[in-house]
Amino acid sequence: MHLDPILPVLEIVALAILVIGIIMHRFKQPYVVIYLITGIVIGPHGLGLITDQVDLSRFGSIGVLLLLFFVGMEISLPRLIASWRIAVVGTLLQILLSIGFVYFIGMWRDWPIARVVLLGFVISLSSTAVVIKILQEWGETDTDVGRDVVGILLVQDLAIIPMLIIIGLMGGDSPDYRIISLQVFGGIFFIAGFALLVKFKDRIRIPFSNLLRRDHELQVFAAFVLCFGLALITNLLHLSSALGAFAAGILLSTLKETSWVHNRLEPFYVVFMAFFFVSVGMLVDLEFIQQRIVVILLLVILSMVLNTFINAFILKILGADWPRSLYAGAFLSQIGEFSFVLAAVGFQAGIVTNDAYNITISVIALTLLLSSVWLMCVKRIIVKNA
Numbered sequence: 001m002h003l004d005p006i007l008p009v010l011e012i013v014a015l016a017i018l019v020i021g022i023i024m025h026r027f028k029q030p031y032v033v034i035y036l037i038t039g040i041v042i043g044p045h046g047l048g049l050i051t052d053q054v055d056l057s058r059f060g061s062i063g064v065l066l067l068l069f070f071v072g073m074e075i076s077l078p079r080l081i082a083s084w085r086i087a088v089v090g091t092l093l094q095i096l097l098s099i100g101f102v103y104f105i106g107m108w109r110d111w112p113i114a115r116v117v118l119l120g121f122v123i124s125l126s127s128t129a130v131v132i133k134i135l136q137e138w139g140e141t142d143t144d145v146g147r148d149v150v151g152i153l154l155v156q157d158l159a160i161i162p163m164l165i166i167i168g169l170m171g172g173d174s175p176d177y178r179i180i181s182l183q184v185f186g187g188i189f190f191i192a193g194f195a196l197l198v199k200f201k202d203r204i205r206i207p208f209s210n211l212l213r214r215d216h217e218l219q220v221f222a223a224f225v226l227c228f229g230l231a232l233i234t235n236l237l238h239l240s241s242a243l244g245a246f247a248a249g250i251l252l253s254t255l256k257e258t259s260w261v262h263n264r265l266e267p268f269y270v271v272f273m274a275f276f277f278v279s280v281g282m283l284v285d286l287e288f289i290q291q292r293i294v295v296i297l298l299l300v301i302l303s304m305v306l307n308t309f310i311n312a313f314i315l316k317i318l319g320a321d322w323p324r325s326l327y328a329g330a331f332l333s334q335i336g337e338f339s340f341v342l343a344a345v346g347f348q349a350g351i352v353t354n355d356a357y358n359i360t361i362s363v364i365a366l367t368l369l370l371s372s373v374w375l376m377c378v379k380r381i382i383v384k385n386a
Contacts, residue, residue, distance in 0.1 A: 009056070012049050013278055016042050029372070032133050035274050036369045039281020046286065053282045060276025064129050064337075065245040066269040069227040071132050071150065072249020073261065074141045077194065080151060080250075087151030090314045091159060094152075097310050098124035114170040118346040121163045122360060123303050127336040128153045128242065129276060130368055134331070134375065145324055148315060149331045157240040158187070160338050167345050179238050186237030190247060197254050216264065223261040226252065280337060284365045288358055299363045304333040304374055323382050330378035334371035335364045 016038045024034045042049040050056070099120030106116040131149060132141070140146045161183055226248045234244030252261055289296055312329030316322060340361065347357040 006055060009050055012042055013038070013056070013275070016049075017274060017278070030134055030137050031274075032130050032277055033369065033372055035277030036281040036284075036365075039278040040284045040286070040369075041281075042278075043282030043284070045282075045284060045288075050282065053279045056275050056279040056282070059272050060279045063269065063272030063274070063276040064242055065227060065231050066265065067129055067132055067273055068242045068246040069249040069265075070136070070269055071141060072246040072251075073253045074136075075147070075150060075250060075253060077197065077250050077254055079142075079147055081194070083147050083151050086148050086315065086318050086320075087155045090148075090311070090318060091152050091155040093314045094310055095121070095124045095159065097314075098306075101306060101310075112351075114167075114351045115346075117170065118167055118342065118351050119360075121167070122339040122342050122346075122364070123307065123335055125156050125160070125336040125339045125342070126153060126307065126332040127334050127368055127371070128157060129273070129337055130334060130371055131331050133273065134372055144320075145328045145331070148320070148324075148328050152311075152332065154243065154246065156336070157242055157338070160240065160342070161238070163342060164345060167342065167349065167351070170349070170351065182236075183238050186234060186239045189237070190234070190239075190243065193247070194250070197251065219261070219264045223265050226261075227265075280365060280368060283340070283361060284369070285358070285362065289362050289366070292359060292362070296359060296362050296366065299359070300366045300370065303335060303363060304367055304370070307335075308333040308374075308378065326378060327382055330375045333374055334367040337364075337368070339364050 017034065020038050020041065021031070021034045024037065040046050043053070044051040099117060102120040102123070103116050105111075106113075106119075131153060135141045135146050135149065141150070165180070227245050230244035230248040230251075231241040232244065234247075235241040308326070308329040310329070311332045312322075312325040315325035315328055320328070343352070343357060343360045343364070346352050347354070352360065
């Protein structure tokens, strides 16, 4: 009898999460850390129990969509729109300051401007998946800090598009004006959609909503249609599919249809989200990190401290008090999963060398792993000095 190759993978991942989760639970670590450690242990650079992460990455991408979908259901759209200035201006300033900081390092190291811009982009992006997962676990998604952070993360997701275009141009690619036109249209479409949703929220109804409230099985598929349908639309418009999933959650939240969706999809969300973080943990090459331990650790510390204080400074000048600014800055301290994509594009374009690419991947992965520890330290300092 033929054995489906995905079955051993699923069993290994589930068993490893269970064992490591029981151990790490005693140290009160968030599940993000548990999943990342699981990926390191079972991955090709650990025990080598799983060497191909393609399937896990595909499952993980579904988890990211469900994560943004759930966050959208917990966010108040009017409050999120009210804080647009912090999200938009804060993100733009953070990107510019990150590039400026890398520029000074590049002057010392004699880097070309393309490498400076690429690395500035890389460190300016925070992890939507990690941050929102921690916000959910700590019950802070719809707090002032939570809304500031979520708004910035969403604008960062949109900023990835021009970042990829700029990196492509620096690597010698010619711009595709058809794609750019679709992206502009998509951005306008979703902004208009949010505005209409706020204005006519009392008149909008989900088709067959009364039937769906009574039929549990149809609820599952209706929720999937909403989440993945809008994610597909944004993807076809060459925007982030996570943006579409978030918009679907916002729609349900505004229409007050979240309770049955949450109940039906939460088990899927837990499983697929775990796959995402496990696949990220599998990228950590312990042998390579050991060979470059001093450089990598210095870059990890530098990037996390830099991101914390850049974001804290920006939020402070935009009107937040110092404790709130510093706390939000700590949430945004890690380098995000989309930076893996930027680094890969830059490597393929010849902007960074193979060694620099591997160092970048290691630094990104370690900041994801250490972000919750850093955040707890900053939170403790803020509470102690309050």
